[in-house]
Amino acid sequence: MTDPLALVAPGAMGAALGARLVARGVPVLTALEGRSASSRARAEAAGLRVVATGELMQARWFLSVVPPAQAMTLAREFAGWCQGVARPPVFVDLNAINPDTAAQVQAVIEAAGARFVDGCILGFPPKGDAPGPTIYLSDDAAELAALLEAHGLQARTLRGGVGAASALKMAYAGINKGVALLGAAMALAAQRHDAGEALRAALGQTHPALLAQLDHALPDLLPKARRWAPEMEEIAAFIGPERHEAGIYTALAAHCRALADDLDGAGEAAAVLRAF
Amino acid sequence: MTDPLALVAPGAMGAALGARLVARGVPVLTALEGRSASSRARAEAAGLRVVATGELMQARWFLSVVPPAQAMTLAREFAGWCQGVARPPVFVDLNAINPDTAAQVQAVIEAAGARFVDGCILGFPPKGDAPGPTIYLSDDAAELAALLEAHGLQARTLRGGVGAASALKMAYAGINKGVALLGAAMALAAQRHDAGEALRAALGQTHPALLAQLDHALPDLLPKARRWAPEMEEIAAFIGPERHEAGIYTALAAHCRALADDLDGAGEAAAVLRAF
Numbered sequence: 295m296t297d298p299l300a301l302v303a304p305g306a307m308g309a310a311l312g313a314r315l316v317a318r319g320v321p322v323l324t325a326l327e328g329r330s331a332s333s334r335a336r337a338e339a340a341g342l343r344v345v346a347t348g349e350l351m352q353a354r355w356f357l358s359v360v361p362p363a364q365a366m367t368l369a370r371e372f373a374g375w376c377q378g379v380a381r382p383p384v385f386v387d388l389n390a391i392n393p394d395t396a397a398q399v400q401a402v403i404e405a406a407g408a409r410f411v412d413g414c415i416l417g418f419p420p421k422g423d424a425p426g427p428t429i430y431l432s433d434d435a436a437e438l439a440a441l442l443e444a445h446g447l448q449a450r451t452l453r454g455g456v457g458a459a460s461a462l463k464m465a466y467a468g469i470n471k472g473v474a475l476l477g478a479a480m481a482l483a484a485q486r487h488d489a490g491e492a493l494r495a496a497l498g499q500t501h502p503a504l505l506a507q508l509d510h511a512l513p514d515l516l517p518k519a520r521r522w523a524p525e526m527e528e529i530a531a532f533i534g535p536e537r538h539e540a541g542i543y544t545a546l547a548a549h550c551r552a553l554a555d556d557l558d559g560a561g562e563a564a565a566v567l568r569a570f
Numbered sequence: 571m572t573d574p575l576a577l578v579a580p581g582a583m584g585a586a587l588g589a590r591l592v593a594r595g596v597p598v599l600t601a602l603e604g605r606s607a608s609s610r611a612r613a614e615a616a617g618l619r620v621v622a623t624g625e626l627m628q629a630r631w632f633l634s635v636v637p638p639a640q641a642m643t644l645a646r647e648f649a650g651w652c653q654g655v656a657r658p659p660v661f662v663d664l665n666a667i668n669p670d671t672a673a674q675v676q677a678v679i680e681a682a683g684a685r686f687v688d689g690c691i692l693g694f695p696p697k698g699d700a701p702g703p704t705i706y707l708s709d710d711a712a713e714l715a716a717l718l719e720a721h722g723l724q725a726r727t728l729r730g731g732v733g734a735a736s737a738l739k740m741a742y743a744g745i746n747k748g749v750a751l752l753g754a755a756m757a758l759a760a761q762r763h764d765a766g767e768a769l770r771a772a773l774g775q776t777h778p779a780l781l782a783q784l785d786h787a788l789p790d791l792l793p794k795a796r797r798w799a800p801e802m803e804e805i806a807a808f809i810g811p812e813r814h815e816a817g818i819y820t821a822l823a824a825h826c827r828a829l830a831d832d833l834d835g836a837g838e839a840a841a842v843l844r845a846f
Contacts, residue, residue, distance in 0.1 A: 417776065428772070430768070430772075452765075453764075454763075454764045457763055458763060458764055458765050458768065460763075461759070461762075461763030461764075461765035462760065462768045462769055464759065464760075465756040465757070465759055465760035466756075466769060466773065468752065468756040468759070469752055469753055469756045469769075469773065469780070469784075470776075470777065472752040473749050473752065475818075476744065476745055476748040476749065476752065479815035479818060480740075480741040480744040483737070483744070483808055483809050483815070484740075486737075487733055487736075487737030488729075489730065489737035489738045492706070492728050492730075492734065492738045493738055493741045493742060493745075496692055496704070496706075496738060496742050497745065499704070500692070500746075501745075501783070503779030504745070504749070504779065504780065504783070507777070508745075532759055533759050537828075538821060538824035538828045539755035539758070539759070539825045540821075541820070541821030541824065542752065542755060542818055542822055542825060545815070545816075545817030545818040545821055548817065549818060551814075552813075552814045
């Protein structure tokens with residue numbers, strides 16, 4: 295029987311990864327002290343085994359899958375749980391954090407006597423039998439990559455130490471989500487001048503794949519915009535505040551919050567993006 | 571014989587459009603007072619007929635193809651040339667200016683007693699026998715669109731009055747050039763963390779068309795970055811300074827200038843973008 299794996303905290307991505315592993319025979323432990331009711335509901339629906347935090351420490355691998363702002367909080371909690379534990383799990387940070395934050399998480403984990411692995415997740419949560427996202431891990435975690443691959447998930451190791459996987463996540467999201475947010479900004483501006491239809495036609499003629507990507511991304515980003523804002527700020531920190539390009543992502547974060555506020559309010563921008 | 575058409579000022583795009591029309595039998599007039607030596611060289615290579623400004627006023631159409639910062643300057647010059655002319659040409663603004671600027675140009679042209687047409691050019695200058703860019707014109711210029719189509723250029727009319735073509739240009743460039751500049755920012759940041767190769771591989775797996783676009787765009791944008799900076803500022807003005815998204819394009823303008831400075835200087839960023 296496969297050893298249990300620990301996973302905290304089951305948001306949409308974490309729960310879907312956990313559900314896939316459970317379905318393929320891996321016992322997945324989670325703890326829910328201090329987590330939301332929706333985390334509990336998702337954990338139960340995914341078939342995760344909800345345990346006390348102490349029991350998580352028996353796993354060989356501990357996967358941290360939380361919003362970027364909570365990555366350090368969870369690392370500090372994990373460090374506390376390590377006290378008096380002879381062989382704590384390997385802490386695997388899969389979050390959308392920049393390489394500097396990853397190094398800070400590493401310092402906390404290693405000071406608590408545990409091993410740290412830098413990782414990231416690219417793509418959408420697994421759904422049905424579709425392959426789902428790819429998990430990238432530093433190359434000292436080949437054993438975990440093999441375990442995940444053997445149990446229904448796509449995993450790769452990356453050359454480079456701590457920071458390479460985090461940098462990959464930042465740069466990939468900076469392009470992929472950045473393109474969606476630029477497209478949203480321009481679709482809204484064009485529509486204010488009655489040029490939305492002309493924009494679609496022109497893009498369709500010269501950039502059909504990009505238009506297809508926007509057709510998927512514009513309605514899809516609306517419910518995610520609130521969550522994307524701090525991710526855009528992580529990307530600004532990844533670039534470095536001294537560089538001009540950081541301002542692009544600071545402004546994209548503000549754009550995310552404006553879109554999220556619109557969706558919670560009048561929904562005028564949301565209607566334009568859904569209809570583009 | 572086809573009536574002559576006037577075109578000012580022959581930059582890379584204007585000269586290429588002019589050369590295509592000349593090759594298809596349209597006499598193209600230009601004036602070069604106050605223009606650069608490179609404009610003169612391009613005009614001669616394109617086979618344009620260099621005339622005194624007064625002679626331009628005999629054309630039926632006057633195409634303004636200049637960098638955005640010079641669009642109003644040329645409009646004011648044209649207004650001056652109209653004095654004492656019974657039937658001045660129709661002034662067709664094909665520049666990357668925002669709809670507010672287009673309305674200001676319109677006011678100058680109409681005050682001088684001439685007709686104004688809002689237009690834009692999407693795509694690269696025509697080269698060899700390739701079809702080249704598409705010229706969009708407001709729908710009161712169907713006659714010009716037909717003339718261009720009949721002489722080797724792609725032209726379309728757009729519903730909507732003054733501003734629709736300018737808005738289309740802004741939104742299209744905001745996506746197309748914006749994607750290239752985001753890609754450049756992320757390629758540079760990834761490479762600083764040795765994650766450039768992983769980024770290419772990940773994008774190639776999930777977004778092959780986008781990667782192909784970046785492969786073309788990243789080396790291509792370097793010599794254009796200086797010229798793109800004011801175009802990004804036009805897009806910020808198009809969005810409106812009161813909106814958060816405007817900050818995206820203000821930052822992209824700064825990013826353009828930094829890339830242009832790098833190319834004129836150490837060329838470190840340029841080397842990374844060429845090798846990506």
